[in-house]
Amino acid sequence: MLFHSPNLTWKCVQTINAHATWVRSVVISPDAQIIASGSGDKTVKLWDLKTGTLRHTLKGHTAWIRAIAISPSGKLLASCSNDRTIKLWDLQTGSLLKTLISHTDWVRSVSFSPDGTILASGSQDKTIKLWTVETGRSFYTFTGHNHWVLATAIAPNGKILVSSSRDQTIQLWDLETRQWFYTITAHTHAVNCIALSADSQWLASGSEDGIILIRHLPTKKRLHTLTQQTGAISSISINPDGRILASSSNDKAVRIWDLASGNLLQTLLDHDNWVWSVSFSPNGEVLVSSCWGGKIKIWQRF
Numbered sequence: 001m002l003f004h005s006p007n008l009t010w011k012c013v014q015t016i017n018a019h020a021t022w023v024r025s026v027v028i029s030p031d032a033q034i035i036a037s038g039s040g041d042k043t044v045k046l047w048d049l050k051t052g053t054l055r056h057t058l059k060g061h062t063a064w065i066r067a068i069a070i071s072p073s074g075k076l077l078a079s080c081s082n083d084r085t086i087k088l089w090d091l092q093t094g095s096l097l098k099t100l101i102s103h104t105d106w107v108r109s110v111s112f113s114p115d116g117t118i119l120a121s122g123s124q125d126k127t128i129k130l131w132t133v134e135t136g137r138s139f140y141t142f143t144g145h146n147h148w149v150l151a152t153a154i155a156p157n158g159k160i161l162v163s164s165s166r167d168q169t170i171q172l173w174d175l176e177t178r179q180w181f182y183t184i185t186a187h188t189h190a191v192n193c194i195a196l197s198a199d200s201q202w203l204a205s206g207s208e209d210g211i212i213l214i215r216h217l218p219t220k221k222r223l224h225t226l227t228q229q230t231g232a233i234s235s236i237s238i239n240p241d242g243r244i245l246a247s248s249s250n251d252k253a254v255r256i257w258d259l260a261s262g263n264l265l266q267t268l269l270d271h272d273n274w275v276w277s278v279s280f281s282p283n284g285e286v287l288v289s290s291c292w293g294g295k296i297k298i299w300q301r302f
Helices: none
Strands: 010-017 023-028 034-039 043-048 054-059 065-070 076-081 085-090 096-101 107-112 118-123 127-132 137-143 149-154 160-165 170-174 179-184 191-196 202-207 212-216 221-226 233-238 244-249 254-258 264-268 275-280 286-291 295-301
Touching: 010 264, 023 065, 023 286, 023 295, 034 065, 034 295, 043 065, 043 076, 076 107, 085 107, 085 118, 118 149, 127 149, 160 191, 191 233, 202 233, 212 244, 244 275, 244 286
Parallel strands: 023 275, 065 107, 107 149, 149 191, 233 275
Antiparallel strands: 010 295, 023 034, 034 043, 043 054, 065 076, 076 085, 085 096, 107 118, 118 127, 127 137, 149 160, 160 170, 170 179, 191 202, 202 212, 212 221, 233 244, 244 254, 254 264, 275 286, 286 295
16 A cells, blocks of 8 residues: 655646536546546446546446446446436446346435445435345345435445435444444535545545535544535545545535645646546546546546
């Protein structure tokens, strides 16, 4: 694992004109070879991280794509959509493998378990569902939110599922007992996004209220309140070494934060539209971001 000073400068090294409309979700594969992007044009595209060239266009959804996730093995990609379905794709070939159907409203979030055997999904039907990846079957449904579920994340230790909602809460669920065990109610608007550190110690949440909260997950104690944004928070990502956090906002900015101190380190202003998504590479040296205008930007730490 690399440990660098968080004060190094991030610079945009490439811009990809990726989609004809907004790119809602962007992620880098575990081997740092592929950027995947999901868009309002109903497609997922796979890009070569080094060259920025298009590898595959994945077609099959019939409505906007809300989120994508890549399995820890790097073999599968999951996408979810306003068409109420989740699709599993072969990341290398771009082939559609399975279509998962059970939600009764738009599906807003997908996330894999650390071993890649389980997929969690959150929907505007107010539920979180667990799916067996191998069979594509839903085997459990969590209920408890009273508005749309906007984000889900499974802790790297595999023990906790975290969900956030338009009901302004974050819910913690025990994956072993499949029971709710804690509710966080600190935000004053919809909680759009959540992120967990690789050691399962830190939970970050971003909201329509323009605030990011950092908590120690085992104790639930709030450590930092990050307030230097001027718009709703759309996405957050924690660097794999757990030292920095990236956030995106509808104020067209990507911000880099020191996780330990809560200090703002850098504001990246190359986007000309609402920034929808941010994601770090596995070694933390590359950051990708995507925006309303259909562009993906690749940032490198110098």
